[in-house]
Amino acid sequence: MHKLLTNDQSKKMMVLGNEAIARGALEAGLAFAATYPGTPSSEISLNFFQISQESDLYFEYSANEKVAMEMAAAAANSGVRSMAIMKHVGLNVAADALMTLAYVGVKAGLVVLTADDPFMFSSQNEQDNRYYAKLGGLPMLEPSSVEEAKEMVGQALGISEQLQVPVLFRTTTRINHSTAPVDLKPLNIGKPEGKFDKDPMNYVTVPAISRRLHVKLLEKLEKAKELSETSPFNFIEGTGKWGIICSGVSYNYVSDAVKDLGIGDKTRILRIGFSNPLPEQKIKAFLKDCDQVLVAEEGEPFLEEAVKAFAQEEALTLKIKGKDKDLFSRLYEFNPAIARQAMANFFGIPYTPPAIADTSDVPEIPNRPPNLCAGCSHRATFYAVKKAAVGRNTIYPTDIGCYTLGFLPPLSMADFLICMGSSVGTAGAFSKVTGDKVISFIGDSTFFHSGIPGLASAVFNNHNFTLVILDNGTTAMTGHQPNPGVQMDDWKLDGYGRVSIENVVRSLGVQHVTVIKPLKINKSIDAIKEAIDYQGVSVIISEEVCVLFAKGLERVKKRKSFRVTDRCKNHQDCVKELGCPAFYMADDRPAIDPVMCVGCAVCAQICPENAISPVKDKA
Amino acid sequence: METTNVILCGLGGQGILFMTKIFAHAALGKGFNIIGAETHGMAQRGGSVISHLKIGDPESSLVRAGSADFLVALEENESYRNLPFVASHARIYVNSDSGKFPVAQVKSFLQAHEIAAYAAPASQMAGELGASLSTNLAMIGFYSAFNEKPFTSGELRETVERISPERFRELNLKVFDTAHDYGKSQGPV
Numbered sequence: 056m057h058k059l060l061t062n063d064q065s066k067k068m069m070v071l072g073n074e075a076i077a078r079g080a081l082e083a084g085l086a087f088a089a090t091y092p093g094t095p096s097s098e099i100s101l102n103f104f105q106i107s108q109e110s111d112l113y114f115e116y117s118a119n120e121k122v123a124m125e126m127a128a129a130a131a132n133s134g135v136r137s138m139a140i141m142k143h144v145g146l147n148v149a150a151d152a153l154m155t156l157a158y159v160g161v162k163a164g165l166v167v168l169t170a171d172d173p174f175m176f177s178s179q180n181e182q183d184n185r186y187y188a189k190l191g192g193l194p195m196l197e198p199s200s201v202e203e204a205k206e207m208v209g210q211a212l213g214i215s216e217q218l219q220v221p222v223l224f225r226t227t228t229r230i231n232h233s234t235a236p237v238d239l240k241p242l243n244i245g246k247p248e249g250k251f252d253k254d255p256m257n258y259v260t261v262p263a264i265s266r267r268l269h270v271k272l273l274e275k276l277e278k279a280k281e282l283s284e285t286s287p288f289n290f291i292e293g294t295g296k297w298g299i300i301c302s303g304v305s306y307n308y309v310s311d312a313v314k315d316l317g318i319g320d321k322t323r324i325l326r327i328g329f330s331n332p333l334p335e336q337k338i339k340a341f342l343k344d345c346d347q348v349l350v351a352e353e354g355e356p357f358l359e360e361a362v363k364a365f366a367q368e369e370a371l372t373l374k375i376k377g378k379d380k381d382l383f384s385r386l387y388e389f390n391p392a393i394a395r396q397a398m399a400n401f402f403g404i405p406y407t408p409p410a411i412a413d414t415s416d417v418p419e420i421p422n423r424p425p426n427l428c429a430g431c432s433h434r435a436t437f438y439a440v441k442k443a444a445v446g447r448n449t450i451y452p453t454d455i456g457c458y459t460l461g462f463l464p465p466l467s468m469a470d471f472l473i474c475m476g477s478s479v480g481t482a483g484a485f486s487k488v489t490g491d492k493v494i495s496f497i498g499d500s501t502f503f504h505s506g507i508p509g510l511a512s513a514v515f516n517n518h519n520f521t522l523v524i525l526d527n528g529t530t531a532m533t534g535h536q537p538n539p540g541v542q543m544d545d546w547k548l549d550g551y552g553r554v555s556i557e558n559v560v561r562s563l564g565v566q567h568v569t570v571i572k573p574l575k576i577n578k579s580i581d582a583i584k585e586a587i588d589y590q591g592v593s594v595i596i597s598e599e600v601c602v603l604f605a606k607g608l609e610r611v612k613k614r615k616s617f618r619v620t621d622r623c624k625n626h627q628d629c630v631k632e633l634g635c636p637a638f639y640m641a642d643d644r645p646a647i648d649p650v651m652c653v654g655c656a657v658c659a660q661i662c663p664e665n666a667i668s669p670v671k672d673k674a
Numbered sequence: 675m676e677t678t679n680v681i682l683c684g685l686g687g688q689g690i691l692f693m694t695k696i697f698a699h700a701a702l703g704k705g706f707n708i709i710g711a712e713t714h715g716m717a718q719r720g721g722s723v724i725s726h727l728k729i730g731d732p733e734s735s736l737v738r739a740g741s742a743d744f745l746v747a748l749e750e751n752e753s754y755r756n757l758p759f760v761a762s763h764a765r766i767y768v769n770s771d772s773g774k775f776p777v778a779q780v781k782s783f784l785q786a787h788e789i790a791a792y793a794a795p796a797s798q799m800a801g802e803l804g805a806s807l808s809t810n811l812a813m814i815g816f817y818s819a820f821n822e823k824p825f826t827s828g829e830l831r832e833t834v835e836r837i838s839p840e841r842f843r844e845l846n847l848k849v850f851d852t853a854h855d856y857g858k859s860q861g862p863v
Contacts, residue, residue: 069698069708094714176713201709233735234698234710307734314733390736411739412758412787416779420755425686425719460719636720650806 057106060242067236072226073098075205075237076168080138081106083209084164086245087113087130089123091504092533093142094177095231096170100140101534108548113247116536119475119504120145124152124167131165131221132258133249136212143171143184144474148505150187155260156221157191158268160275163249164212165221167193172228173353173388179455179474181387183354188223188331192272194279195223195331196288199306201235207288207328214282220275223331227353229304229388280332288328289337295321297402298345300338300358302327305351308394315395316404327358338365342373349401350377353389376401425460429637430653432599433458433525435573437468438633438657440494440523443583448491454478454506456498457532457601458525465634468496476505483518492587493520499556500530500538507559513592514564521586521593526556527601535604545608560594567593574599576660602653614654615669619645622666629658629667675706677730678824679737681759684748684769686713686723689810693746694725696814700825700833701729711735722752729824746817748796748809750775762787767817769796769809775863790862792820799856800849808849815850819857827854 059078061068070078077099080088088107090100100114107114113130117123120141127139141149146169153167169187172178188195196211198204208224215222256264283289293313299322301309306326313322325341327333342348342365350359359377366375378385382397392408399406427434437458453459453469454477462469471481478495486493497506502524510522528545530536537543543551560568567589571579579597586593605611616637619629623644630638630645635658637651647658649670659667682693694710701708711726726737739758744765747753753768757780760766766784768775770793776784784791796812805811811834818827831850838846 067702069695069702071712098714229711229735232712232714234694234712235708235735236702304734308736310733391734391738409738409740412760412762412783414757414783417754417757417783418777418779420751423685423720423722423751425721428719457719650801 057102057109059102060106060110061239062242064239064241067238069234069236070201071098072201072204072230072233074102075201076208076226077102077106078237078239079205079208080166080212081112081242081244082240083212084136084243084245085112085138085212086247087127087135087137088140089115089117089126090140091117091120091123091145092530092536093145093170094533095172095226095228096140096142096168097533097536098231099168101536104536110244111246112244116538118539120149121152124149124156127165127167128152128156128159128161130247130249131161131163132159133251134163135247135249136164136216136245138166138168140168141170142178143169143182144178144180146184146187148475153187153221154191155265157193158260158265158272159258160219160271161215161221162219164216166208166211166215166224167221168224168226170226170228170231171354174228176228179472181354183357184223184225185330185357186355192276193221193223193331194218194282194329195225197225197303197328197330198230199303199326199328201230201233202237203328204230205237218275218279218282220272220279227303227388276332280335283329283332283334284336286329286334289326289334291323291325291341293319293323295323296344296346297322298325298341298348299323299351299398300325300327300341300348300362301351302330302358303353305353305389305394308389308391309351309398311391312395312398316398316406318402318404330358333358333361335365338362339369342366342369342371345373347374347402349382349398350375351383351389351394351397352377355385424463426634426636427457427460428602429635429651430602430655431457432527432573432597432602432655433461434466434633434635435576435599435655435657436523436525436579436597437461437466438661439573439576439579440583441466441468443580444492444494444587447587450485450489450491450493452478452481452485452493452495454495454497454501456501456525458496458498461496465632475501476509479506479509479513479522482509482520482522483513483516486518486520494587495520495522497522497524498531499524499526499528499540502556503539503554507563510560510565510592511563518592519590521589521595523595523597524556524560526596526598527604529601529604531601531604535601556596560596565592565594567591568596569594570596570598572599573597574655574657576657602655616647616649616652616654617656617659617667618647618649618670620666620668622664624664624666626663628661628663632661633658675730675824677728677732679742680727680729681737681742681745681756682725682727683745683752683756684723685752686719686721688723688748689807690723690725690748693810693814694727695837696830696833697727697729699837700829703829703833704824706824707731709735722755724756744817744822746813748813754780757783760787760789762789765790765792765820765822767813767820768793769813771795771798792816792857792860793863794853794856794860796853799853803845803849803852805845805849808846811846811849812853815853816857818850819854819860
């Protein structure tokens with residue numbers, strides 16, 4: 056049984072923030088969930104995926120976040136409690152659906168989870184999705200801890216149902232990926248069975264209807280404001296005159312700092328957990344009880360600007376600050392030291408931060424970014440493309456997935472990236488305006504997510520570039536989730552369809568399509584040369600299962616690891632051109648760590664001395 | 675109770691998350707509160723990985739610079755990288771197969787801050803037991819020999835036994851015990 060399906064409530068359970076959110080929703084009647092995976096949200100849906108296999112919960116990996124949002128919208132409007140789960144930038148993709156779903160509303164609770172990523176641990180930007188709540192006119196809740204996240208997500212479903220509007224639930228990485236003990240309540244998984252009552256005058260958003268629906272949304276927002284005013288998620292601690300308004304994980308740093316600085320008798324903290332609409336009266340009253348107020352929030356000055364506007368309405372002139380060069384930054388995530396220093400600066404408390412150990416004598420450790428795995432087929436594809444394109448001026452737009460890691464030397468196979476699908480969308484323009492040979496890279500899952508429209512557009516507009524689709528049979532970077540192109544036998548599940556990438560590409564009208572096996576280096580180079588010689592849109596589909604994923608697959612045979620033999624004359628092509636982490640230098644010569652090597656044999660194929668051979672079986 | 679701050683570090687794929695889990699479950703077993711902050715997402719792709727653990731009565735999950743009571747590193751260079759987290763008079767436990775740990779400059783740093791360093795060839799030990807991917811368990815076993823608060827080695831061992839997947843349980847315990855016994859005979863470097 057899945058551990059989150061236990062009904063033993065006698066003891067606390069140690070869970071990851073994302074597990075707490077999953078369990079909280081399942082205790083609150085969730086029946087339907089859809090997602091496109093994205094860190095830091097991925098474990099919520101991974102747990103739902105597993106749980107759906109042994110309970111009534113309906114769960115699906117949709118092709119992208121917009122589809123996930125639409126699925127949840129339809130389920131919730133058929134009376135089924137639903138969730139759509141995504142990372143912050145995923146909400147950009149789903150926003151088209153959400154902004155008008157706000158008008159249409161819901162019948163049963165619908166929570167839209169957005170997992171923001173301050174500091175960009177695994178994202179391309181650190182946008183602050185609280186503004187989506189304002190933009191859409193949607194209630195928003197934000198937890199400060201793992202335990203609160205579990206409680207709050209259930210409340211969010213209830214508030215959504217009560218107000219008949221989707222509720223945004225915003226987390227940050229420090230909630231999603233923190234571990235803490237939580238109390239369990241009885242499970243209450245709903246049945247994904249509903250009924251759709253036709254009501255086109257409220258559901259079909261032609262202009263005349265939307266004009267009326269917008270009025271309804273504003274009425275709902277007024278009701279939401281009343282809930283926010285009395286919500287236990289907006290609470291005050293302390294009775295001092297030094298005000299601190301905070302939300303999310305900042306509240307924890309502030310609480311620790313108040314203790315450390317010994318200013319508990321002077322401070323008054325307003326923790327905002329129901330952050331749209333804000334509890335206007337509560338904030339105004341709070342301001343009147345304070346003689347200065349510091350706003351502690353990661354990201355943009357969302358609370359700060361609102362609080363200043365409330366102060367203006369009350370003609371209050373107390374000092375209110377948040378984002379300032381001596382206080383808090385709009386950049387990155389906070390930590391306890393940042394909060395302590397900002398509070399000391401703002402309230403004028405003498406404070407010397409503990410001296411940070413002077414490590415200037417310690418040799419500088421180079422940054423160690425994540426790397427393509429030993430034996431990753433993307434490395435082979437990148438190498439083959441590089442060889443095939445020798446002598447040409449090339450531009451390599453890339454996309455979002457493990458293969459983005461190919462941007463570092465020695466591969467250096469990425470020149471441009473802005474979002475999911477941009478490898479395809481930007482390719483035509485680079486080619487048109489520069490005349491360079493453009494070779495784009497996109498993964499299988501990203502292709503289904505948002506690569507297909509770009510390719511259709513390119514065929515129609517007769518662009519000239521080569522698209523390399525790196526099909527490794529899974530959505531690898533986020534933890535091996537399925538996508539529409541995978542064989543679900545690999546997950547030991549039936550009842551799924553499967554979409555052939557090759558068929559999609561051909562039916563979009565691409566004339567030059569080649570499928571390669573990238574671990575066969577020379578054949579691959581030849582095929583890629585032909586593709587890039589082709590005038591027009593050509594597609595290479597590079598098929599090889601992800602090495603990490605393959606470890607759990609019976610269908611993939613284990614290969615022998617390789618070793619560098621005495622024939623080695625130390626050209627070091629293997630090390631310098633591939634950058635495979637299984638290699639290390641032993642006495643100035645390349646050697647292979649047999650534990651890391653998975654036997655892809657790419658190095659053996661490029662060694663000019665033929666000096667890399669499989670490890671012999673032990674006698 | 676007083677809060678114990680712990681830093682676990684190493685490389686993606688070495689099993690830092692499982693180590694974190696062992697601490698978390700050990701804490702839960704004793705009824706301690708614990709907050710851990712982990713690196714996920716790219717965690718299996720060989721990059722630097724760090725886990726912050728606070729056991730006791732913490733509000734926030736991140737360990738402040740200069741405040742870690744001890745550090746366990748699965749890789750030598752990552753222990754150097756994370757030295758700023760370590761408090762004076764604290765301890766660091768480092769996996770080092772090279773036998774060259776610590777380099778001279780680090781040694782003088784450790785002396786200046788009165789930080790005791792203990793090293794074990796944990797990858798080698800795990801490899802010799804046929805568990806080359808269990809450096810993490812070897813390091814837990816090794817560090818458990820030094821009576822760090824708040825867990826006894828018995829409690830850590832029991833946790834490993836309890837949360838290891840069945841097919842790895844016996845081997846995990848063997849790695850733990852071997853490294854623990856090795857630790858018993860080791861002093862600071």
